[in-house]
Amino acid sequence: MSNSPLEDLFAFQLDSAGLTGYIREYQAIPGRKFRFDFAWEKERLLVEINGGTYNGGAHGRGCGISRDYTKANLAVVNNWRVLSFDTKQVKSGAALEVVEQLINNQSINHRSNEMNEQGRAGGSRNSVLGG
Numbered sequence: 001m002s003n004s005p006l007e008d009l010f011a012f013q014l015d016s017a018g019l020t021g022y023i024r025e026y027q028a029i030p031g032r033k034f035r036f037d038f039a040w041e042k043e044r045l046l047v048e049i050n051g052g053t054y055n056g057g058a059h060g061r062g063c064g065i066s067r068d069y070t071k072a073n074l075a076v077v078n079n080w081r082v083l084s085f086d087t088k089q090v091k092s093g094a095a096l097e098v099v100e101q102l103i104n105n106q107s108i109n110h111r112s113n114e115m116n117e118q119g120r121a122g123g124s125r126n127s128v129l130g131g
Helices: 005-016 062-077 087-092 094-122
Strands: 023-026 036-040 045-050 081-086
Touching (some): 005 045, 005 087, 005 094, 045 062, 045 094, 062 081, 081 087, 081 094
Parallel strands (some): 045 081
8 A cells, every 4th residue: 555645744744853763554453454554663653644534535434434443443452542633634733743742751751660660679769860
């Protein structure tokens, strides 16, 4: 399956923001052919770019919407977080903002958890956090 111009735009936005490390067209669900437009394996985050939402495309009709629900639900059952964005959200930068916030907050939380673990292993928590 080829990448759409909208997915290419989102990839450009991600790269420009320094949010690299993603995989495109990622098969996250074992035994299923579903592929997600973008995936960050470490963060267990999948992103779907749903063009055609407003012009009668597949993501705007019953059958396509049902397939999208199934795909997202199966990903969640397999311990993934799933975000879906439409054309307007990508073009406005709102999609990038949400992904950036989620990934940056996860990185902050991950570092904080690591520091807490180090604190428990090697002394007081305050010394690890610089307090």
